[in-house]
Amino acid sequence: MEEIAQKYFAVILGIVLIKENHVKKLKRYLCCAISICLIAQFAFAGNEHSTSSIANQQSNSIESPIPQYLQRQPKRVRAMPPPRDGMHLVMLGTRAGPFPSLRAATSTALVVDGQVYVVDAGSGLVQRFYESGLNFGDVRGIFITHLHSDHVDDLYPFVNTNFPNWKYGKQKIALIGPDRADSNGKLGSDAGFGHLPNTQLIHPEDPTPGIKELMQHHFAANAYDMNNAIHTVRRSDDHPRDLTGTNGPGMLNIMALSAPKSASPSNMSPKMNPIPVYQDDYVKVTAVLAQHPMVYPAWSYRFDTKYGSVTFSGDTAPNNNLLRLGHNTDILINEVMDVKAALAVFAGTAIEKTMTTQILDGHTAITSGIDPRNHQNTLGVGAFAAKMGAKGLVLHHIWPDNEKITSDYLQTTAGREFKGPVHASEDLDVINVSEFIKDKSNNHKK
Known part of the structure; x- marks a missing residue:
């Protein structure tokens, strides 16, 4: 602060010397300048002391030296949520598979006029949802495509940890997902997985639960915590606020999607027309069975709104059911896999053979090619979106997730077979649907 006072002195003195040629008056001006300088220095010193004191108090109370x-x-900061008008996509988790990564596992929020619809609940959803700035009290529906761990690991934690943000008595969330694998008939002692050597079923009394049973098992496994909570902190007016619905209004309306009678673990995605699964004032949701061996049932969802349509592939190889569901959709949100890079991850490992089958049979490649096992043509994600008639393509469920598989690479590669805009998602991306599909500049393909 002394430097600032000295600068004031020098400036005033300069003005004096320029404006006054009379030496006799110099003394008077110097006295004025010195007085101003001293006053300023005193004020700045006091302010500095005050500011320093406040800063020290804040430092002591907020953060100590490391x-x-x-x-x-x-540390991350909480973002501003999308505007409460229009339709936006919030990419909460964009990684494929149950593998540790800097990305969260698959989860997306579709936000329509401020109302939130969550599709899949992979690990990381709890944290990413908070970071996104979205409000749990605006959640109207949770839609699960299939029961692989990277799509459901954070399902129970999401509803449980957000209990304080639940609009008790006013908010009932639709939880929609696959029915039991044996819903069309008993599957036998192999539960539809096939008899394999050295392999016993886990939890053989119920080896293929659906979405309802999944949540019931979660409630049972967490009974101590929830019983403790509803007898202590989760109370209001001497009544327990119980998300399970055992004591008063529950949080969830759980609905299991019934597969067509012709569907089974050996016939995972028979030809079908889209079926209605949910509707409110903001969205109409339809679904079809996807092709994701060995997972049955696995579903794809389409949301139709006054702002347009968004289709979620879930995990699947390209298939005719999804083509019907997404016909002329505004945005296709599709999983994507760089097949060569994915196969290289497991080359030479003990699970190379089984992972090769999973990668080639149950997922969508970044580009069209040839199946090395049978030399059949395969359809890449861009070509598939073009065949569907989608206006825009958003890539997520990205695998492998490494420094070589960049967003620019994914957008460029998929864009070779798709003329519309392509966006390769990163966690917490927010996409304005209308603006995205109107963009004709192709600046998404670098």
């Missing part, structure tokens, strides 16, 4: 032994990573 000790030498500690490396502290930058």
